[in-house]
Amino acid sequence: MRVLSRGRPLTAACAAALLGAGLICAPGAAAAAVGHTPASLCVTRPPHTGFPPAGGTDIGGSPPRYQSGNSPYLGARFDSCPSTVRAYYGGYAGTGLFHYTYYVMQYTKPGELGWKTINLTIGEHRLLTFHEASNGDWNFKVKACFDATVQGGGQRAFCSPWSPQIYLNAR
Known part of the structure; x- marks a missing residue:
């Protein structure tokens, strides 16, 4: 049992070090890193509609x-x-x-x-x-x-x- 009690602080210390180094992150952050825009930055811009340069x-x-x-x-x-x-x-x-x-x-x-x-x-x-x-x-x-x-x-x-x-x- 002593081995397990020593292992928990070591595991927590390793996780803290990895998190601090940016090697692990929250699940939502991983999705943003792949190239998806976070929902808070999503904007549908009404001016982004097409128009006919030659008329219509x-x-x-x-x-x-x-x-x-x-x-x-x-x-x-x-x-x-x-x-x-x-x-x-x-x-x-x-x-x-x-x-x-x-x-x-x-x-x-x-x-x-x-x-x-x-x-x-x-x-x-x-x-x-x-x-x-x-x-x-x-x-x-x-x-x-x-x-x-x-x-x-x-x-x-x-x-x-x-x-x-x-x-x-x-x-």
């Missing part, structure tokens, strides 16, 4: 959404905590004269050259989220499309006009 019609919403003529609408927002970029788009339900069946979105993101293109599900109110988003300048544009067989048997995409290009400063 503001149709309202939060964040503001923009469209040109018969294009789909598009808006974007950066939330610093968690670090996410969200693109809000839509305006077509897959019905109407042309029966659009999908969206084509193009975007640029910080640190990568050129436009990236993705096809997305059609719908009136859609959301695309980029988690752990890179800080910097983002750009988005979207159009609605459908594929049809053309004379000669080939397939061709028919699309609406592009939405206004939305610029988003994610800093």
